[in-house]
Amino acid sequence: MIRLWKPVVLLLLTMAMPALAGNGQPSMWEMNMQPPVTEVAEDIYSLHNILLWVITAISLFVLGLLVYVMVHFNEKAHPVPSKLTHHTGLEIAWTLIPALILVFVAIPSFRLLRLEVELPKPDITVKAIGHQWYWSYEYAADQNGGFAFDSYMLSREEAVKANQPALLAVDNELVLPAGKNILVQVLGADVIHNFAVISFGVRMDAVPGRLNQTWFKTDKEGVYYGQCSRLCGTNHAFMPIAVRIVSPEKYAAWLVEAKKKFASADSATQVAALPVAAQ
Numbered sequence: 001m002i003r004l005w006k007p008v009v010l011l012l013l014t015m016a017m018p019a020l021a022g023n024g025q026p027s028m029w030e031m032n033m034q035p036p037v038t039e040v041a042e043d044i045y046s047l048h049n050i051l052l053w054v055i056t057a058i059s060l061f062v063l064g065l066l067v068y069v070m071v072h073f074n075e076k077a078h079p080v081p082s083k084l085t086h087h088t089g090l091e092i093a094w095t096l097i098p099a100l101i102l103v104f105v106a107i108p109s110f111r112l113l114r115l116e117v118e119l120p121k122p123d124i125t126v127k128a129i130g131h132q133w134y135w136s137y138e139y140a141a142d143q144n145g146g147f148a149f150d151s152y153m154l155s156r157e158e159a160v161k162a163n164q165p166a167l168l169a170v171d172n173e174l175v176l177p178a179g180k181n182i183l184v185q186v187l188g189a190d191v192i193h194n195f196a197v198i199s200f201g202v203r204m205d206a207v208p209g210r211l212n213q214t215w216f217k218t219d220k221e222g223v224y225y226g227q228c229s230r231l232c233g234t235n236h237a238f239m240p241i242a243v244r245i246v247s248p249e250k251y252a253a254w255l256v257e258a259k260k261k262f263a264s265a266d267s268a269t270q271v272a273a274l275p276v277a278a279q
């Protein structure tokens with residue numbers, strides 16, 4: 001009994017503190033998804049909540065039916081079994097009602113799918129390339145970019161020193177502006193990786209030789225963390241994604257700095273050498 005109170009208190013605390021959930025990263029004892037910061041992520045969250053109510057109602061209804069059958073139709077309560085095998089009304093009902101539930105679920109689901117898949121006119125295009133085991137990013141030359149860099153996870157000591165989350169913080173963040181449509185071209189350099197940032201509702205396979213595209217737009221500045229979400233080898237767990245969303249002014253200033261910082265030849269050749277067939 002004494003041992004039980006600790007998890008119970010923790011569970012109650014957890015339920016009372018969704019407001020404390022970390023933005024852009026997982027937090028301890030979090031029950032729900034990370035707070036969404038794009039329209040797509042918000043829609044994913046609300047569809048998830050709708051489905052939760054639907055499946056809860058269905059499960060409770062089925063449970064109720066089972067209990068009813070056990071109580072009313074056991075041998076003691078109902079010694080002479082009914083010979084009833086068909087009931088037209090019932091059969092129509094149990095076909096029609098599930099079909100209507102599916103239609104009800106399909107409407108927000110297809111709406112969300114369209115929002116995710118239909119790429120809006122991009123303001124900025126970046127390329128995210130998954131490697132064993134790090135990411136590299138390429139900024140388009142015609143958008144004041146024309147440079148590329150690698151992004152490696154910080155060691156635990158480095159992350160703690162920089163006051164950043166361990167296993168998520170990286171040396172070079174993907175910096176992008178708020179309020180713009182960002183198109184991310186996702187590629188794999190060696191095996192299949194996956195570019196996933198939960199708060200953006202973004203999850204896209206990085207396949208060698210294939211150009212996949214996804215997009216996001218957020219007005220909330222901050223750092224949002226993601227992880228490679230396709231098993232890609234020994235260090236799969238150690239190639240996080242860190243996206244820093246800044247104001248468009250700060251972004252313009254960062255581009256000038258980054259162009260100087262990442263002007264080295266080696267990262268540029270690495271990206272150019274990729275065996276990529278455009279779609």
Ligand SMILES: [Cu+2]
Pocket residue numbers: 130131192193194228229230231232236239
């Ligand atoms: Cu990977």
